[in-house]
Amino acid sequence: QTGLTQPASVSGSPGQSITISCTGTSSDIGAYNYVSWYQQHPGKAPKLLIYDVSNRPSGVSNRFSGSKSGNAASLTISGLQAEDEADYYCTSYTYSSTLVVFGGGTKLTVL
């Protein structure tokens, strides 16, 4: 199921900053501070980047940051590097029986 809306693709040059948006509803992102973000390189498992809107797990670069406003969340990557080229997924806890909703994913291209 794809409950959250993300742009299909974004791009940026090395050193630049980019932001990936994730739009939900008042039943998920708007209701809880339980937004998380994952990075997935081709052929690899997703890796947790951000949890509970803006928290970084140990070992994740501080170039990655998250925020939320209303029913939307954002992931910002600063100082883009070639290895940041990957797919990025947002998720949120939801009030509905689905419990967990994912975004459709955003492909980041580093030019």
Added chain:
Amino acid sequence: QVQLQESGPGLVKPSETVSLTCAVSGYSISSDYYWGWIRQPPGEGLEWIASIYHSGTSYYNPSLKSRVTISVDTSKNQFFLKLTSVTAADTAMYYCARGTAHRYSDYWGQGTQVIVSS
């Protein structure tokens, strides 16, 4: 270091049942956390399937609930997924993961591919 490793049959025929295992090392699943399954069809996004709490309470994606069973064997430190009446739409990479409630998953396995084909 927490590690998860999925295993499964790989190729399954339509209408059959697929059983997947997730072996956990570096942490006792009976201690805490939710343990779940997420899948990803080829070229598509992620879909949460089911989770089970260390106490045995289970949670299911309503769209799959009628065909899915999640279970745990704490003595083997493993948890399992059974998906019945599979179709081509169930072809996907299946990941197991450790979760904090249904807020996020911090450790993931490398995935096991399930292909449904006659």
